[in-house]
Amino acid sequence: MATTVTPRERKVSADEAREVAEAAREHEWTAPSFVRDLFLGRLRLDLVHPYPEQDAEEIRRAQPFLEKLERFLRERVDSDRIDREGEIPETVIQGLRDLGAFGIKIPREYGGLGLSQLSYMRAIELVSSIDGSITALLSAHQSIGVPQPLKMFGSDEQKQRYFPRLAKGAISAFALTEPGVGSDPAAMETMAVPSEDGQAWILNGEKLWCTNGTKAELMVVMARTPSKMVNGKEKRQITAFIVETAWPGVKVEHRCHFMGLKAIYNGVISFKNVRVPRENVLWGEGKGLKLALITLNTGRLTLPISSVAAGKRCLEISRRWSSERVQWGRPIGKHDAIAQKIGAMAANTFAMEAVAELCGAMADRGGYDIRLEAAIAKLYNSEAGWRIIDDTVQIRGGRGYETADSLRARGERPVAVERIMRDFRINLIFEGSSEIMHLFIAREAVDKHLQVAGDVVLPGKTLGQRLRGILAQVRGVRAARAPRPGRGARGPAPGAGRVPRDGAVRTQARVPPGRAVPAGGRRSGAVRHGGRVRAGAVAAAARSRRGPPRRGPRRSVLSPGERAGARQVPRTAPQHGRPGLSGGPGSAGRGASVAGAGDGGAGVIVIRRHDATLHEKAPQSCNVASWRRATV
Ligand SMILES: Cc1cc2nc3c(=O)[nH]c(=O)nc-3n(C[C@H](O)[C@H](O)[C@H](O)COP(=O)(O)OP(=O)(O)OC[C@H]3O[C@@H](n4cnc5c(N)ncnc54)[C@H](O)[C@@H]3O)c2cc1C
Numbered sequence: 001m002a003t004t005v006t007p008r009e010r011k012v013s014a015d016e017a018r019e020v021a022e023a024a025r026e027h028e029w030t031a032p033s034f035v036r037d038l039f040l041g042r043l044r045l046d047l048v049h050p051y052p053e054q055d056a057e058e059i060r061r062a063q064p065f066l067e068k069l070e071r072f073l074r075e076r077v078d079s080d081r082i083d084r085e086g087e088i089p090e091t092v093i094q095g096l097r098d099l100g101a102f103g104i105k106i107p108r109e110y111g112g113l114g115l116s117q118l119s120y121m122r123a124i125e126l127v128s129s130i131d132g133s134i135t136a137l138l139s140a141h142q143s144i145g146v147p148q149p150l151k152m153f154g155s156d157e158q159k160q161r162y163f164p165r166l167a168k169g170a171i172s173a174f175a176l177t178e179p180g181v182g183s184d185p186a187a188m189e190t191m192a193v194p195s196e197d198g199q200a201w202i203l204n205g206e207k208l209w210c211t212n213g214t215k216a217e218l219m220v221v222m223a224r225t226p227s228k229m230v231n232g233k234e235k236r237q238i239t240a241f242i243v244e245t246a247w248p249g250v251k252v253e254h255r256c257h258f259m260g261l262k263a264i265y266n267g268v269i270s271f272k273n274v275r276v277p278r279e280n281v282l283w284g285e286g287k288g289l290k291l292a293l294i295t296l297n298t299g300r301l302t303l304p305i306s307s308v309a310a311g312k313r314c315l316e317i318s319r320r321w322s323s324e325r326v327q328w329g330r331p332i333g334k335h336d337a338i339a340q341k342i343g344a345m346a347a348n349t350f351a352m353e354a355v356a357e358l359c360g361a362m363a364d365r366g367g368y369d370i371r372l373e374a375a376i377a378k379l380y381n382s383e384a385g386w387r388i389i390d391d392t393v394q395i396r397g398g399r400g401y402e403t404a405d406s407l408r409a410r411g412e413r414p415v416a417v418e419r420i421m422r423d424f425r426i427n428l429i430f431e432g433s434s435e436i437m438h439l440f441i442a443r444e445a446v447d448k449h450l451q452v453a454g455d456v457v458l459p460g461k462t463l464g465q466r467l468r469g470i471l472a473q474v475r476g477v478r479a480a481r482a483p484r485p486g487r488g489a490r491g492p493a494p495g496a497g498r499v500p501r502d503g504a505v506r507t508q509a510r511v512p513p514g515r516a517v518p519a520g521g522r523r524s525g526a527v528r529h530g531g532r533v534r535a536g537a538v539a540a541a542a543r544s545r546r547g548p549p550r551r552g553p554r555r556s557v558l559s560p561g562e563r564a565g566a567r568q569v570p571r572t573a574p575q576h577g578r579p580g581l582s583g584g585p586g587s588a589g590r591g592a593s594v595a596g597a598g599d600g601g602a603g604v605i606v607i608r609r610h611d612a613t614l615h616e617k618a619p620q621s622c623n624v625a626s627w628r629r630a631t632v
Contacts, residue, residue: 012187015460020186020236024289026371029447034362035372039445047368052361054118062119068099070126079131080404083419086262088133097169101138106147110163117298118360121305128306129313132423133263135306137171140211143299144292144431145172146218146242153240153283153291162218162242173216175207175243175269176292183436185222185289188238192223195275201225201241203274206253214255214267219243221271222288240288242280249274260422296431297371298363303427304356304377307385310424311349314392317415318342321396332395341391348388352381372444379437382427389421 012020029036034047072095082088096102104120106112120142128135142148147166150158166172180187190205203223213219225239243250253268283291322333322342332338359377362368393400396417399407404414428434443450455461455469 012184016236017184017186020238020289021184023235024185024238024293025443026290026294026369029369031367031369033369033372035376036369036445036447039372040448048358052358052365054116054361054364058116058119058364062115062122065100065104065113065115066119066122066126069101069123072096072099073126073130073134077130077134079419080408080414080416082131082133082263083416084262084405086257088137088263088265092134093137093169096134096138100167102141102169102171103147103163103167104142105151106163106167107151110159111167112147112163117301117363118357121301121356121360124302125305125309128309132306132420133261135302136211136261136264136266139302139306140174141166141172143302144174144220144295145212145216146220147172148299149220149240149282149291149295150242152295153287155279157279158242158282166218170217171212171215171265172218172220173210173212174220174292175210175213176222177208177210178206179208183433185238186236188222188224190221190223190271192225192239192241192276194226199278201239201276201278201281203241203243203249203271203276206268206270208268209256209266210269211264211266213265213269214252215265216245219245219269220282222292225285228286237286238288239285240282240291241276242282243271243274243276245269247274247276258426260419260425293371297374300374300378300431301356301359301363303431304352304359304374304381307381307424307427308349308353308356310385310420311345311352311388313420314388314417315342315345315349317417318345318392318395321399321415325397338395341395345388345391348384352384355380372441375432375437375441375444378432379434379441383434386424386428389417389424392417393421 032044032047034044037044037047076095077092100113101123103110103112104115104123105117106114108114124135124139127138146162150162150166154162176185178187178189180189190203190207192201192203194200195202201223203221205223207213207221210216210219219242221241221243222238223241225237227234227236229235249272251270251272253270256266256268258264258266282288319333319342322338323331325332328335333342355377359370359373362370362373396415399412399415400417403418404416408414432440453469455465455472461469
C-alpha cells in the first residue's frame with residue numbers, strides 16, 4: 001500500500017500556523033451579525049424579528065422536488081443493506097441524479113434546480129432521516145464540493161464549463177486534509193508550481209479522507225503555491241483549484257473505511273505532476289483558505305440540519321418504545337428517568353431546528369454575516385444530536401446496542417439505533433471539530449476587542465509593540481468619548497451593510513505578558529463583561545448562576561417594550577439564557593479564550609468599557625478565559 005499515513009516532520013511553528021489562520025479570516029464585518037452584536041452587548045432583535053420567512057414562491061417551487069425525493073427515499077433506499085454492503089447501489093445514485101438532487105442550489109440557467117439554502121436543507125433533512133452515507137454523498141458534493149465555491153467565487157467561464165456537468169450529476173469532492181494537515185492547514189504539503197510555459201500549474205501531493213474522492217469527476221483541491229514576501233516576511237499561500245479526476249496523474253490510492261457511514265466514498269487521492277490549466281484557479285492565487293472558510297459559512301449548515309433529522313428520528317423511536325415496553329408493571333415512559341430523557345430530547349430537537357432554520361433563513365435573505373451563527377449551529381446541533389442519540393440507545397436498552405439485522409433475524413422490529421449512533425459520531429469531528437468550533441467562535445466573538453487590544457495581548461509582540469498598543473487605545477478612548485453627531489445608539493438597520501458601532505473600549509492588561517493564568521482560574525467576580533446592558537434579561541440569568549442578583553439599575557436596563565420583544569423572538573427563544581449561545585453580557589464571567597489555537601492560552605485580558613449608553617457607571621469588564629466550557 002503506497003499511502004503516506006505516517007505524519008511528516010512538522011515544519012510549521014505555532015506562530016506560523018496562527019498567522020496562516022489569521023490571514024484566511026474575513027477581516028471585515030461588512031454586514032450585521034446577530035450573534036456578534038450579542039457578544040458586544042447588543043440584542044439586535046431587528047435582525048431576527050420579523051422572522052426571515054422563506055419566500056412563498058420558493059416553497060411552491062421546492063415542494064414537488066421534496067415530495068418526489070421523499071417518495072424515492074422511502075421506496076428505493078434500503079439503508080440496512082447499504083450499511084451491510086458498504087455501497088450505495090448505482091440505481092440509487094442514478095435515481096438521485098434524475099431527481100436533480102446533485103444540483104439543488106445550482107442556478108436554473110445551468111440546468112440545476114435553482115433552489116434556496118433552506119430548500120436544500122429540507123432535502124438534506126429528508127435524506128439524513130433515512131441514510132447517512134447518502135447525506136455524505138450529496139452534501140460533500142453540494143456543501144463543500146465544487147458547486148458551492150463555484151457559485152460564490154467562480155468566473156463566468158468556469159460556471160459555463162462546470163455547472164451543467166455538476167447539475168447532471170457529475171459527483172464532486174473537496175480535498176483539503178492531508179496526513180499532516182487536519183484542523184491546522186498551515187503544514188500543507190500538496191504543492192502547485194507554475195508550469196514552464198506559464199499556462200498551467202503542476203500539482204503534486206496527496207490528500208487524505210476526501211469524501212466522494214473515490215467516485216468524483218471533479219474536485220476542489222487546496223494546494224500550496226509559492227510563498228510571497230510581504231514586508232520582508234515569507235507569507236504562505238494556499239490556492240484552490242478545480243481538478244478533473246480524469247486528468248493524467250490523479251489516482252485513488254485507497255478507499256477509507258470507518259466506524260459508521262459504511263458506504264461513504266472516501267479515499268486517499270494522490271496527484272503526480274498533474275497539469276491544471278491556469279483558468280482552473282478558483283477566485284485567485286493565495287485565496288484558497290479564505291475561500292474554504294467562506295464556503296463553509298453556508299456549507300456548515302448541512303450538519304446542523306442532519307442533526308435535526310437524527311433528533312426527530314430518535315424522538316420518534318424513543319416515544320414509541322417507551323410506550324410499548326413495559327417493565328416494573330408500567331410502560332418505561334412512565335418511569336421518571338425515561339420521561340425526563342424524552343422531554344429533554346424534544347426540547348433540544350426543537351432548539352436545534354430553530355437554530356438550523358434561522359441560520360438557513362439568514363443565508364437566504366442575505367445581508368447578514370453568519371460566520372458565527374453557522375459555527376454555533378454546527379457546534380450546538382452536533383453536540384446536542386449526539387446526546388440525543390446516546391439517550392435513545394439507553395431508552396432502547398439492550399436493543400439499542402443490537403444491530404438492525406440481528407433484531408430482524410430474531411423477529412423483532414429492525415430499529416437501527418446503533419447504526420444511527422455510528423453514522424452520527426463523525427459530525428463532531430469533520431467540517432470543524434467541536435474544539436476548533438469553540439476556538440473559531442471565541443476568536444470571532446472577541447474580534448472587536450482584539451482589534452483594539454491585539455497588540456497588547458497577542459503572544460509574540462515585543463514590549464515596544466505592546467506599549468504602542470496601549471497608547472493607541474488611550475487615544476482611541478479619547479476619540480470615542482468625543483460626541484459623534486448623527487450616530488444612533490443601536491447601530492445600523494438590518495441589511496444597512498455597515499459595521500455596527502461598538503462604543504469606546506479600553507483595555508488593561510492585568511497579567512504580565514508571559515504569565516499564564518490557568519483556564520477558569522480567575523473567578524468570574526474578578527472580571528466581568530460590561531458594554532451596553534440592553535440584553536439585561538440574559539445578563540440577569542448569567543448573574544443568577546454566579547450568586548444572588550445585585551440590586552440597582554442593572555435589573556431595569558431593559559425598557560418594558562424591549563423586554564417583551566426579547567421573549568417574543570420566534571424560534572430563537574430556546575437560545576435565551578444559554579450563555580454560549582447568547583454571549584455578550586449573558587456570557588459574563590465566562591469570557592472567551594482569545595489565545596491562538598495552539599498556544600495554551602497564555603495571558604488573560606481585561607477589557608473595560610466606558611460607554612455613554614451604560615446604565616451603570618461603574619466599569620465592567622470581560623473575562624477572556626475558558627469560554628468554551630460555557631457553550632453547550
Ligand atoms: C469520514 C470523514 C470524512 C472526511 N471528509 C473530508 C473531506 O471531504 N475533505 C477534507 O478535506 N477532509 C475531510 N475529512 C477530514 C476532517 O475534516 C478532519 O478529520 C478534521 O478536520 C480533523 O482533523 P484530524 O482528524 O487530522 O484531527 P486533528 O486536527 O489532528 O485533531 C485531533 C484532535 O485534536 C483537537 N485539536 C486540534 N487542534 C486543536 C486546538 N488548537 N485546540 C484544541 N483542540 C485541538 C481536534 O479537535 C481533535 O479532537 C474527513 C474525515 C473523516 C473521518
